[in-house]
Amino acid sequence: MDLVPLKLVTIVAESLLEKRLVEEVKRLGAKGYTITPARGEGSRGLRSVDWEGQNIRLETIVSEEVALRILQRLQEEYFPHYAVIAYVENVWVVRGEKYV
Amino acid sequence: MDLVPLKLVTIVAESLLEKRLVEEVKRLGAKGYTITPARGEGSRGLRSVDWEGQNIRLETIVSEEVALRILQRLQEEYFPHYAVIAYVENVWVVRGEKYV
Amino acid sequence: MDLVPLKLVTIVAESLLEKRLVEEVKRLGAKGYTITPARGEGSRGLRSVDWEGQNIRLETIVSEEVALRILQRLQEEYFPHYAVIAYVENVWVVRGEKYV
Amino acid sequence: MDALELLRLNLLSPMVLAYFLGVAARLLKSDLAFPEALYTALSIYLLFAIGFKGGVELSHTPLAVVLLPALFTLALGLFRPFPAYLLARRFLRVGREDAAALAAHYGSVSAVTFLAALTFVQAVGDALPGFMPTLVALLEVPGIVVALLLAKRKGGRMGEALHEVLTGKSVVLLLGGLLVGLLSGEEGMKKVEAFFVEPFQGALTLFLLDLGMVAASRLSALRQVGFRLVLFGVGLALFHGALGVYLGLLAGLGVGGAAVLGAMAASASYIAAPAAVRIALPEANPSLYLTASLAVTFPFNLILGIPLYHTLAVLWGG
Amino acid sequence: MDALELLRLNLLSPMVLAYFLGVAARLLKSDLAFPEALYTALSIYLLFAIGFKGGVELSHTPLAVVLLPALFTLALGLFRPFPAYLLARRFLRVGREDAAALAAHYGSVSAVTFLAALTFVQAVGDALPGFMPTLVALLEVPGIVVALLLAKRKGGRMGEALHEVLTGKSVVLLLGGLLVGLLSGEEGMKKVEAFFVEPFQGALTLFLLDLGMVAASRLSALRQVGFRLVLFGVGLALFHGALGVYLGLLAGLGVGGAAVLGAMAASASYIAAPAAVRIALPEANPSLYLTASLAVTFPFNLILGIPLYHTLAVLWGG
Amino acid sequence: MDALELLRLNLLSPMVLAYFLGVAARLLKSDLAFPEALYTALSIYLLFAIGFKGGVELSHTPLAVVLLPALFTLALGLFRPFPAYLLARRFLRVGREDAAALAAHYGSVSAVTFLAALTFVQAVGDALPGFMPTLVALLEVPGIVVALLLAKRKGGRMGEALHEVLTGKSVVLLLGGLLVGLLSGEEGMKKVEAFFVEPFQGALTLFLLDLGMVAASRLSALRQVGFRLVLFGVGLALFHGALGVYLGLLAGLGVGGAAVLGAMAASASYIAAPAAVRIALPEANPSLYLTASLAVTFPFNLILGIPLYHTLAVLWGG
């Protein structure tokens, strides 16, 4: 079995940003992504299902280099004004060479 | 880039518990959380979409101390009677100081 | 507190496979699983919400041995023809002995 | 119309047939499934519409006419948990918590059973007081509260559960719809009847299709829990149903109204009660109360019970 | 009918009562909640249906009749952001971005306020030009664009925001429905009126129930933001409303049409504007503009504003 | 009515216009999107309603009248996969699996195309046998089974795929609705027609709006797959359509019925077939069969095909 160690970047953000975030991560080198609907609460208060639109939870499996690029970009461009949280962790991926 | 190593606690539980779990984690020190809808099967059988209400998947990024407190509380108060699973893992968080 | 180190296997796949994947993981030794709805993009293009059916994101907490068995099976049987991604990571689980 | 003809009339209504279709779909392992949002949307619509219609009717009913039926319904709500609790303890031999949980379900009411009974009685052609939905709202809550009190003597999550019952969505929609109907009256009805009244039975048909699927997925649980639960669910329905018919006639609801009150009394909750019980009595086994209410009592009433209570009403009061 | 009678008529309509029910449900911490899909489905239905009806009406209205009202509505759209911006800067003392964000909301229009006004005027019995929905479509966009231009002199995400406004779902559904109605005319109407026309007010009632819940969950924000925001939201509504009534009479819309145009002018957007503002002006505080639009101006118009603008229209033009 | 007038009549119906609106919304990159639950809810409603109406009609149709049309429809279902398979192999030059996948789609039927044809023929004013929905149910399954047999000689996931076809939600809803209608008859119809019949065309309009968006998002795939696929999808539709019209006249369905059978025969499945093919033939390329069925054949039939088959029916049988 070929398990490749890679980085899993998770971004939780207001759903309005979906189109832009997808473009960003693809532009910065991600080969794919998975989105699940979410809701949540943080420093900017409750982000409810109804009104302000819900959150999305975007995951992308990438190389360490791409992961850092994505997080860097988020920190500069999105954290100041938008409701966003982002983190990275270690995963081992089947046929991982597809994703770098 | 400032990536802070923190703990990601994930709780999967029957959705009826949502309000109580949110209060618990906030009371025990979490600064925020993210919830996604879920369904699943475990020792208590299938938790379907329809009837008994679905599950929720609650994630919260916290310090190690808070993580342990939350898991402790779950084990004592919720595991005996409710359908719950909970685990913790290591993540590196952008601007992580916000969450401790 | 008893936290048991276990493996968390995550599979993102086209939702048509749900029934089969659930049977597989249970047959290979998983004691439970959690599914969240998802959508995404990968080498096979956009898997939209509408038409081709969305994706599912299946998570199961298992022993290392079962994890490897599941991933092996996926690689052989599903990767060639279906839209699937799968990875494994380390988690520490409350009352983890339930899941092995 | 004789009893057999009534049964045929009931079985061949689109609602009951749709329920069977749902059961069949699940048994055939069809991939047919209602999105959760559709299920929720239909139940919001049905509950609000029942309440609204009841409210409009109430707006031109003198209080004196409603008083007696209301009191009798309240009495039914307060009484029914006791036979349920005792039968559960003695006959099913379950513990205190499980017995109280069952009592909460058989002390409340199933809105869909009420609707099926209403449709049936209308099809038969009986006259029917307009304020029946008001009685549903009255029957829903008290039984649950009594049952929870049966289980708990001290503290626990009683307060939270009570709040859950009183502000639960079925109560808010039923009572809220009632108030909206009462205040806006016939004027209001004219504006919205093309939405809340005319398509109502069709929406109910779709809902029953889904309910059939849900009930069928409980059938395997039924096999585990055993045959005694079937006897429990049917026996209780018959006893409560007869009592309801009797009180209905006594309260002057006429044959039609008594048949519907019978069906209401015979029914078991599966919206308000489960939510409250899961919070107040987490030790109780959901498999037990959900299976009894959903896979035994509900289909029994839907298929056989309703024509039976009607026959009884004719017999005693015709 | 005198003003008090009008107020009563408005307050006791199922729509307004359902809105109050929603507010009450949230204040009581009920677990009642609409699935997001139901909310979206209802808004798609309502917006398309408004557009469609407007289009069918337009299909047998001579252009000359619509021209003047259309021009006046356009003028309203271009003008309204300025008082809003100035009042926000001077009276609320907020920064440029927040002021522009508020201006975008008070420069656009709330489709639901429009519908409530329409229903009200029809209940009063006034004649009403059929093309009013066309005016909603005209009023929705220009004000947002002007307001965004007020905030930004150079670059930024202006282009993206403009695209968002022009292709936003409310514009596409309103204008698209209008075109579908215009092209398919009375022939088309006959085919689909049992879906888009008759049940419309009932669907609106359900939608307002949800909107009441949403607005109520903004009430705590209101306490933080303070009383000035209430004055801002009400004052602006009154000023814009009077202006709308006046222009409506001038444009020959009659008492009914002028009252509806007044309500439209008095309303603030909460679908198109928030989406555009969040992209173009991310620095602006959503709590401010959402609270003002949803928890102040909307209920004010729904409850007091609409009968008021009608009284004004009678006074000036009756 | 001449051909051009027919085309105009078809193009300007709310359904077809809504489809175009959906296409336009996607091309303009609007954020308009139907929640998945709404799409599913509408398709459950439409399929059950078609079946139900067919069943009620069938309940007062003598068996002898239906027999010949049913047999001819079955024959169509068994035959159509062959031309599709051969054309795919020879003209598109694709492999066995892809050809069989296409054959499964063009061997089944699109319920929405059927509905559009029905609406069209009713608008023209032709008489129409009531049991046409029965034929849809008959045409849906056999072609898929034949096509899968064409691809597989031994084992594989054939059994599972067959189960998927036979218990797929479109079959269960169509046939189940048919049974419910058949058993409950006119009595049942009276109860639920305000839900399943009157608002039907409006619900279909909304569904087509969504379908337009889905189809438009396939247009880029079309560019990749190339022009040959357009020829394939149109050519097959014309050939099958003509065959359907001819058999329809032969079976005594009259001009209206023959036109509808033509449209059914010309259509390609996009609910039942994709699900079955994805399981039985995972090697087949979904881009190919979904694009052909959804972005070529469906709009062709909707816009040009239906009036064409009608003209043909008039020509041959008028």
Ligand SMILES: Nc1ncnc2c1ncn2[C@@H]1O[C@H](COP(=O)(O)O)[C@@H](O)[C@H]1O
């Ligand atoms: N500590 C946390 N753990 C998990 N999710 C969080 C946390 N803080 C914030 N979030 C998520 O990130 C979104 C935006 O957070 P914020 O920008 O802090 O308002 C929230 O709506 C949550 O979904």
Ligand SMILES: Nc1ncnc2c1ncn2[C@@H]1O[C@H](COP(=O)(O)O)[C@@H](O)[C@H]1O
């Ligand atoms: N081994 C597992 N892996 C992932 N999720 C699980 C596992 N076991 C249980 N779950 C989730 O936790 C919920 C409750 O589990 P239980 O209390 O075992 O019935 C289930 O409905 C699943 O969603």
Ligand SMILES: Nc1ncnc2c1ncn2[C@@H]1O[C@H](COP(=O)(O)O)[C@@H](O)[C@H]1O
């Ligand atoms: N690099 C990635 N990161 C996260 N999810 C992915 C990635 N690549 C693919 N996926 C998910 O896996 C599904 C199938 O991928 P594929 O087989 O590459 O088309 C996609 O629809 C995504 O949801």
Ligand code: NA
């Ligand atoms: Na209930």
Ligand code: NA
């Ligand atoms: Na708006």
Ligand code: NA
């Ligand atoms: Na199909």
